[in-house]
Amino acid sequence: MDSRDPRAVSAVVDRERARQRLRAVTVGAGILGVAVAGAVAFNLPGSTHTSSSSAAGTSSGTSAGPASGSPAPGSPAPGSPAPGSPAPGSPAPGSSASGEGSDDSGTTGSAASSSSGSLGSSSAPAASSGSGAVTSGGS
Amino acid sequence: MCPAEAASRAADPASADWTALGTQVWLLVTDPGRLAEGRRLLEADLAAVDAACSRFRPDSELMKLDAPRSQPGPVQVSALLAEAIAVALRAARLTDGDVDPTVGDAMSAIGYDRDFALVPAAGPPVKLSVRAVPGWRQVEFDEQSRSLTLPDGVHLDLGATAKAWAADRSAARLAGALGCGVLVGLGGDISVAGEPPAGGWRIRVQDVTGRPEDPPRGPSAVVAIHGGGLATSSTTARRWRRGGDVLHHILDPRTGLPAPVYWRTVSVAAATCVDANTASTAAIIRGREAPDWLSNLGLPARLVDAAGNVRTVSGWPGET
Numbered sequence: 001m002d003s004r005d006p007r008a009v010s011a012v013v014d015r016e017r018a019r020q021r022l023r024a025v026t027v028g029a030g031i032l033g034v035a036v037a038g039a040v041a042f043n044l045p046g047s048t049h050t051s052s053s054s055a056a057g058t059s060s061g062t063s064a065g066p067a068s069g070s071p072a073p074g075s076p077a078p079g080s081p082a083p084g085s086p087a088p089g090s091p092a093p094g095s096s097a098s099g100e101g102s103d104d105s106g107t108t109g110s111a112a113s114s115s116s117g118s119l120g121s122s123s124a125p126a127a128s129s130g131s132g133a134v135t136s137g138g139s
Numbered sequence: 140m141c142p143a144e145a146a147s148r149a150a151d152p153a154s155a156d157w158t159a160l161g162t163q164v165w166l167l168v169t170d171p172g173r174l175a176e177g178r179r180l181l182e183a184d185l186a187a188v189d190a191a192c193s194r195f196r197p198d199s200e201l202m203k204l205d206a207p208r209s210q211p212g213p214v215q216v217s218a219l220l221a222e223a224i225a226v227a228l229r230a231a232r233l234t235d236g237d238v239d240p241t242v243g244d245a246m247s248a249i250g251y252d253r254d255f256a257l258v259p260a261a262g263p264p265v266k267l268s269v270r271a272v273p274g275w276r277q278v279e280f281d282e283q284s285r286s287l288t289l290p291d292g293v294h295l296d297l298g299a300t301a302k303a304w305a306a307d308r309s310a311a312r313l314a315g316a317l318g319c320g321v322l323v324g325l326g327g328d329i330s331v332a333g334e335p336p337a338g339g340w341r342i343r344v345q346d347v348t349g350r351p352e353d354p355p356r357g358p359s360a361v362v363a364i365h366g367g368g369l370a371t372s373s374t375t376a377r378r379w380r381r382g383g384d385v386l387h388h389i390l391d392p393r394t395g396l397p398a399p400v401y402w403r404t405v406s407v408a409a410a411t412c413v414d415a416n417t418a419s420t421a422a423i424i425r426g427r428e429a430p431d432w433l434s435n436l437g438l439p440a441r442l443v444d445a446a447g448n449v450r451t452v453s454g455w456p457g458e459t
Contacts, residue, residue, distance in 0.1 A: 119233055119414040119418050119436055120409055121410060121436060121437040122364070122366065122408050122409050123367075124408065124453065124456070125455060125456065126339060126362060128339070128361045128363040129361065130341065131351055132341045132351050133152060133154065133167060133322070133342070133351060134165045134167065134329065134340075134343070134351055135327075135343045135344070135348050135355070136324070136328075136342050136343070136345070136369055136371040136406060137327050137346050137355075137376065137404065138326075138327055138346060138348065138372060138374070138375055138377065138404060139163065139348040
């Protein structure tokens with residue numbers, strides 16, 4: 001594998017993510033490409049520059065994952081259909097966060113009931129002619 | 140102007156825009172007579188959110204969490220910051236950690252350590268280490284008591300969700316207070332509430348948020364929504380260069396580095412803006428898995444790949 005190839009980097013990141021979702025946490029070299037003599041070369045997307053980082057700083061991902069969480073504000077739009085299927089990722093056993101599962105706890109919830117355990121779906125937008133009154137893009 | 144055109148224009152929402160939270164703010168109201176009051180309310184809301192959640196103000200409540208304390212242990216945060224943290228942790232939970240608020244240090248490490256307007260567009264190389272962020276499971280938070288414990292070395296960055304949450308919060312409040320339809324746009328994060336204008340709120344989705352009268356760069360489409368929220372995440376915005384590396388602001392928590400660009404722009408419509416934003420951000424990070432994930436959630440979405448090809452899912456209007 002050519003570690004300078006962004007597709008190769010993307011592939012290994014995907015592989016790493018899959019491993020994490022299986023919670024088969026592995027620590028060591030080889031997760032993000034070819035570790036040689038304690039160094040991993042990788043390339044950022046869209047870049048022609050190769051960077052190096054020490055193996056000591058390379059992690060197979062020991063933390064990110066599901067666990068606690070709390071209800072969030074945000075009310076479904078009036079008339080919107082029921083939320084879609086549950087989001088992937090369920091609370092991890094042994095989570096330390098005390099807010100876990102407290103979906104009815106909202107002390108401040110300004111916008112109510114997106115305390116749901118899934119991202120709330122809405123009616124699909126309609127195609128519209130003419131110009132937009134506002135724009136939505138990256139910012 | 141013909142009578143029909145005049146009537147149509149009379150029905151157009153009134154709008155105002157300004158800058159806050161490091162981004163462009165748009166306020167649209169269906170009752171033009173309520174615009175000034177709406178702006179006053181929205182400015183107050185955003186000032187409060189900024190004071191609570193900003194990562195770039197040393198006097199913000201969020202930044203004060205990082206100050207050395209004489210005694211370790213939990214701190215009680217304000218109701219507003221508690222809500223913002225709850226939203227961020229929920230986003231992390233629902234995305235399996237793709238949208239993680241513990242990216243504060245990683246974001247600083249790649250150079251995004253101040254308001255983006257002050258981040259130099261180019262600079263010398265930075266050392267880019269692949270290192271997973273601490274992870275949101277490290278955050279101990281009780282929303283009832285607003286008790287927060289952050290382990291050493293864990294610094295929150297609520298930037299991924301705070302603007303969308305603020306848009307939801309203010310749109311709902313303003314619609315109630317003004318008694319008319321309201322659209323609040325914070326950068327690409329748009330929330331609407333109240334009775335929409337005839338035909339819905341028309342929004343042009345594109346790579347980078349801009350003024351509607353300016354032509355977009357890259358593929359774009361105009362859609363209308365009647366409720367909820369719409370958000371766009373893009374790797375084409377908030378980019379900067381360090382040495383030979385082009386960096387952007389959407390980090391993969393598993394590497395602590397900008398996510399590989401499979402989709403350069405993703406727009407999602409959802410029941411709330413924060414849900415739309417959570418999904419659009421996670422979709423950027425999930426890459427090729429994103430369309431299936433969004434479809435399974437029933438979230439209408441538009442995804443633009445690195446080459447500019449558009450794909451839509453879950454009923455988002457197709458483009459020819």
